[in-house]
Amino acid sequence: AQSVAQPEDQVNVAEGNPLTVKCTYSVSGNPYLFWYVQYPNRGLQFLLKYITGDNLVKGSYGFEAEFNKSQTSFHLKKPSALVSDSALYFCAVRVRGAGNMLTFGGGTRLMVKP
């Protein structure tokens, strides 16, 4: 069975500073990794995904994520945070043979302060 851990319930950063939201995973087989963002009272919005190839994946709104197989991690990063980035972020994993089922982490709330 696969699992995802987001070790930080909340991350606080100042606007303009770099941000990192951590994610580690546990799977049997090759992982397909995703990041989603959720704004209040909204559904999940896709940010980026890692399927294969380059370990650094670039996504929407200036976000990027680095896949590290040896550390089984897929941390979300952004060089310069905006107040509007404040939201709930979810990391998810899918494996071949599990259909479309995504397994999500518990989420990390990002607070960007002016």
Place this chain on the structure above:
Amino acid sequence: DAGVTQSPTHLIKTRGQHVTLRCSPISGHKSVSWYQQVLGQGPQFIFQYYEKEERGRGNFPDRFSARQFPNYSSELNVNALLLGDSALYLCASVGLAGAVTDTQYFGPGTRLTVL
């Protein structure tokens, strides 16, 4: 193109009642998945449907059922509602079932409150 749509937006029911939630996928998408998101937690997989057939089921009781229609829209039904069923129910659509590399696109969700 319109994204994933869900109805209703909000719903209040009492324990023991039945509820039906509806979802229309992105045009051209043939697979729909349902997730339950309890407040403060990540979404949990309930069902996947493709071409009107169930292709996956999460760890949910038989009170939960779903179906997919020829136009690829879907309904999630929950019988004998419990307080613990209060959650945001999310529908996601993807082009093909089992295509692990495809992105799932989520709708805005239906907020169910059970009193």
